[in-house]
Amino acid sequence: MSIDTNMTGTIVQDKTTAKKQGLFNRYGHYFLLAPGVIWMILFLVVPLIMMLYVSFWTQTTFAIKPDLTVKSWVTFFSSDTYFGALLRTLRIWLTVLVLTFAIGYPAALFIGQYVRNKTVQTILLVACVIPFWTSFLIRVLAWRPMLGKEGAINIVLMKIGIITQPIDVLLFTELSVIIGMVQIYVVFMVGPIAFMLARIDESLIEAARDLGASSWRIFRKIIFPLSLPGVVVGAIFVSVMVLGEFATASALSGRKVNLLGNIIVTQVGSLKWAFAAVIGVVLTLVMAAVIIGLLRVVNLRREL
């Protein structure tokens, strides 16, 4: 009799713990997810929605009022300065994107395809990343003594005798902004491409070679298509960073080249919140279009 009650007692107890565990199993991951999701909604989604909302507010001299209007939007698209900045941002973004790809791809090809030793591969990639340990802003500023009229590049070129007069379009021009950005962001292109190239099955290339394919044909038909997901990931990284840039432009152009990011900074500085918000929304739309366009090229979810 006593054994019986004991047994039922344990059974009942087991049931409650099982129920507890079941509850945790069913809803446990919501507890795990909640902090992160709440954080992101409060501090990422809300600010972005606020930006969209404020872009329709009325701007007075030093304040904004929640009376809805499209005045700031009209100003943006009817002003040459601001619309011009949009075009300039797009032009610089496209130039930097093409250059990072053209300059980065051969290096990635060497690291990913021609270096077959994994350790050497890692060492080369780490060597590319080490300059990132210097503060971003100081790295940008270090381009000034490189590009200036009496800068390192001009000194070297004059010493070798390639030029007799120093080139003065190197600094404080659009060119200097492009050089600076390419150098800073090219690694984000090299990394993903090298990663994809290193994953290519070598027997595939050997088979093609045995069947008599030329090196160029192998590259065109096998290597390049297989590295395309890496190119797209790299292009997304570079695009997002270049489109949101303003520091490189203000440091290397002497504030002559104004990107959308620079205009946001000046507008916030003069408390033109509604207008800054308009530019922010424009920038977001451009970026979304670029990313969606790039994702059209390759289906990343399937490829990675």
Place this chain on the structure above:
Amino acid sequence: MQDAKFLKIGLGTYTALFIAFLYAPFVVMGILSFQQGPEGGPQFPIIEWSTYWYQHVLGFAPPSRVAPLPIGEALARSITLAVATMIVSTVLGTLTAQAFRRHFKGSGFVFYLVVLGMMVPGVLLGLGMALVADQFGIPRTWWGTAFVLHVVYTYPFAFLVMLAIFNRFDGSVEEAAWALGVPPGRTFRKITFPIIFPGVLSAMLFAFTLSYDEFPRTLFTGGSEVTMPIAIYGTFAVEIHPNLFAFGVLTTVFSFALLTVYGLLMMASVRRAKVRISGLQEEIE
């Protein structure tokens, strides 16, 4: 075949030049940090080699017309902020990645929501947060509005690192511990944590360095008490001096020290795991 060899040499030379290109500003910074001071500017030629600007950064140089960098306060703020960001984003990243170990409804939404945090440019997020703070009367401070944005930025990195770690994680080890009646807390401490430790360390490293160098988000939300990157940005408008380069060299050396510590911890953790496995094998045998 001759062709392929030629191509390989060509690409190798190109890669060497490419890496040189990546290091160029770094080398220039290193050379110019030894410029003579306080008259020597941040340009060539070097008037005379000296360590003046290092003394200037560290506060040993006699006062001159060049204002000292606000090393003490700004650096202390930056490091405090980076440590706080590191802790919070690693914890959040680990929790979220742990939840992703099983399939659940809406996982795609959560994934993109988190990853969005590293994709949205700092200038947009900074602007949005500044607008929110302005409208709701929240004071903009480096430890408040800027801190939450730093976490938004670094938490996705921690999450992705932990996700990669958990993907390679054999869940049956934990199940075995549970089946043997080890309480969950102890299982986590004795089994789960040692296995995921290298990932946690990488996540922390990512979060710390990203936050330490973060600047567009902080620019709009950091308020009047500046962090180190904002202090450097402040010098953009006025004349720059080689003390910035000396500071750059010092922080890079500091980063290397940090990276070395990380490498050593990583190696130690791998070795400990190996020893433990061989010990277990001996016991079984």
